[in-house]
Amino acid sequence: MKKFLLFTLLIAGLCFANAYLIEKTDVLGVKDITPEFSFTEKDGHVTMHWKKLPYPCVYKIETYAKTTGMVKDSPDFHLFHTDYTTDDHIQVPDSAVPTFYEVTAYGFFSFLGGPYPHAANPDFPNPVSPVSIYHYTEDNPASLKPFLVWHSVPGAVMYEVELLSEPPKTEGGITASANGHLYSTSKVFTNGWQADLKEWKNKKEIYWRVRALDLQRRPIGEFSKAEKLVIDTELPAPTAPLINTFDQMEQPAPLLYPVYQWIPIHDSMRYEVELLIHPPESENGTEPSKDREWYRIAEDSFSSYDEYPRPYAGKYYWRVRAIDNNGKTIGTYSDTATFTVPEQKAPIYAAAFGDSITHGGGAISYSPANLEYSYTTYLDFPALNLGRSGDTAHDTMLRFEEDVLPYRPKNLLILTGSNDLRSNLSAESIIADLDIIRVKCEANGIRPIFLTLMPIHPVNIYTAFRTPSDENWYTKMRKINAFIRKQEYFIDLEPYFYDQKRQYLATNLSIDGLHPDIRGKMLMAEIINAHKEVLVQH
Numbered sequence: 001m002k003k004f005l006l007f008t009l010l011i012a013g014l015c016f017a018n019a020y021l022i023e024k025t026d027v028l029g030v031k032d033i034t035p036e037f038s039f040t041e042k043d044g045h046v047t048m049h050w051k052k053l054p055y056p057c058v059y060k061i062e063t064y065a066k067t068t069g070m071v072k073d074s075p076d077f078h079l080f081h082t083d084y085t086t087d088d089h090i091q092v093p094d095s096a097v098p099t100f101y102e103v104t105a106y107g108f109f110s111f112l113g114g115p116y117p118h119a120a121n122p123d124f125p126n127p128v129s130p131v132s133i134y135h136y137t138e139d140n141p142a143s144l145k146p147f148l149v150w151h152s153v154p155g156a157v158m159y160e161v162e163l164l165s166e167p168p169k170t171e172g173g174i175t176a177s178a179n180g181h182l183y184s185t186s187k188v189f190t191n192g193w194q195a196d197l198k199e200w201k202n203k204k205e206i207y208w209r210v211r212a213l214d215l216q217r218r219p220i221g222e223f224s225k226a227e228k229l230v231i232d233t234e235l236p237a238p239t240a241p242l243i244n245t246f247d248q249m250e251q252p253a254p255l256l257y258p259v260y261q262w263i264p265i266h267d268s269m270r271y272e273v274e275l276l277i278h279p280p281e282s283e284n285g286t287e288p289s290k291d292r293e294w295y296r297i298a299e300d301s302f303s304s305y306d307e308y309p310r311p312y313a314g315k316y317y318w319r320v321r322a323i324d325n326n327g328k329t330i331g332t333y334s335d336t337a338t339f340t341v342p343e344q345k346a347p348i349y350a351a352a353f354g355d356s357i358t359h360g361g362g363a364i365s366y367s368p369a370n371l372e373y374s375y376t377t378y379l380d381f382p383a384l385n386l387g388r389s390g391d392t393a394h395d396t397m398l399r400f401e402e403d404v405l406p407y408r409p410k411n412l413l414i415l416t417g418s419n420d421l422r423s424n425l426s427a428e429s430i431i432a433d434l435d436i437i438r439v440k441c442e443a444n445g446i447r448p449i450f451l452t453l454m455p456i457h458p459v460n461i462y463t464a465f466r467t468p469s470d471e472n473w474y475t476k477m478r479k480i481n482a483f484i485r486k487q488e489y490f491i492d493l494e495p496y497f498y499d500q501k502r503q504y505l506a507t508n509l510s511i512d513g514l515h516p517d518i519r520g521k522m523l524m525a526e527i528i529n530a531h532k533e534v535l536v537q538h
Contacts, residue, residue: 128221239331358387460513
């Protein structure tokens with residue numbers, strides 16, 4: 001037995017020595033090989049492929065997004081995620097912003113190759129155009145009311161869908177097709193639409209394409225490539241809203257105040273969401289669950305904001321139904337979606353506390369569930385999102401005990417008061433609420449890190465929301481930010497967000513004049529990342 005073990009150890013030692021020599025001398029020429037990368041996609045999830053190197057390797061795959069370049073000494077790319085595999089493929093993280101993948105190969109003892117040239121996510125073509133997720137083919141035909149779904153386009157406020165009887169003579173472009181036009185609509189405010197094709201059920205062929213539009217209905221990029229719809233008139237049509245988790249980016253934990261979103265069914269504008277702590281009694285039924293924890297009639301046709309925090313660890317279940325004016329179900333309930341709240345052991349490292357700018361959302365049509373519109377997505381450190389849309393500074397102060405203290409974060413990023421700039425509330429009353437938050441933090445061993453308020457753009461706010469802003473907003477902001485800059489711990493956002501005349505919030509950072517969009521949220525995080533010395537370290 002001893003001889004066998006000795007022999008085994010000897011063979012293992014020779015193998016490791018051989019591997020060491022191969023890696024050090026690169027006798028196989030591995031370091032001179034640059035793999036080619038390709039992508040496939042299924043149901044909106046992207047898989048990256050490559051040919052393995054001729055030697056056993058572990059591949060490190062890093063997911064990056066380009067930074068704004070507006071913060072001095074910031075890196076060119078922000079690292080989102082790191083994965084390892086020994087396979088020749090990997091499913092990359094879902095993303096709603098252009099991402100790039102950097103691959104490095106490692107052997108048993110050392111680095112073998114890379115990082116290889118960045119491979120770009122194919123869902124963000126140049127020129128910009130939506131990329132379809134659902135495809136209806138001979139093997140997967142559509143009913144007469146199919147859901148048409150595509151990857152969202154950053155910054156799009158709405159989309160225009162066009163139905164055609166034949167392919168356009170010219171693909172792409174920014175104008176409607178000169179041939180084969182059947183129907184078009186720009187009343188699409190999410191990345192999917194349920195078509196009604198009954199009018200054209202006798203057509204041999206139907207094609208569809210979509211383009212992104214801004215607030216003024218101007219095109220963002222081009223139309224997508226026209227796709228053929230293979231139709232089976234015998235198939236039953238979907239009668240339930242489609243849960244919209246497409247392009248859902250990663251987060252360390254769900255929002256404290258969840259937002260639920262879906263793609264609506266055709267011509268139904270009223271929806272009700274219900275939340276449970278167990279699966280519903282029946283899937284895709286028509287009756288509400290008897291013991292649902294919460295329900296709410298949505299304020300719009302594709303998302304609903306939970307007015308209650310969901311801090312308790314566990315798995316939650318939610319679904320949505322279209323309803324008529326009498327509260328009766330139109331069609332059936334959607335499939336049941338879930339989210340899991342992890343156990344958060346206090347103290348956590350960091351949390352973000354404030355109003356809708358913290359909660360997330362932007363470009364008018366995107367809710368906080370679209371994590372690309374949350375600045376916490378782009379931070380270099382995990383931060384629990386404790387934001388709540390609609391908060392005034394006073395509202396934020398009042399919920400400190402319930403929403404902050406259970407986590408006792410070492411660092412609390414505080415940004416609230418932007419909604420107050422629009423009202424006739426005085427700067428002094430806003431400052432008083434901020435000071436109370438500071439006192440509460442210090443009394444509980446929490447470092448309060450205030451973020452200065454950003455300018456607003458009253459004209460853009462009125463265009464987006466039809467609500468006026470206090471004409472003294474700028475004077476109030478200056479007083480509030482002067483107070484913040486006197487605090488022991490603060491990070492100054494304000495100077496970065498002005499337009500060229502340094503009067504208002506730059507439109508290229510915020511379409512609606514109040515909430516920074518993707519580029520604005522990236523910029524917020526980059527400024528914070530550049531001042532991490534303000535935070536209590538791990």
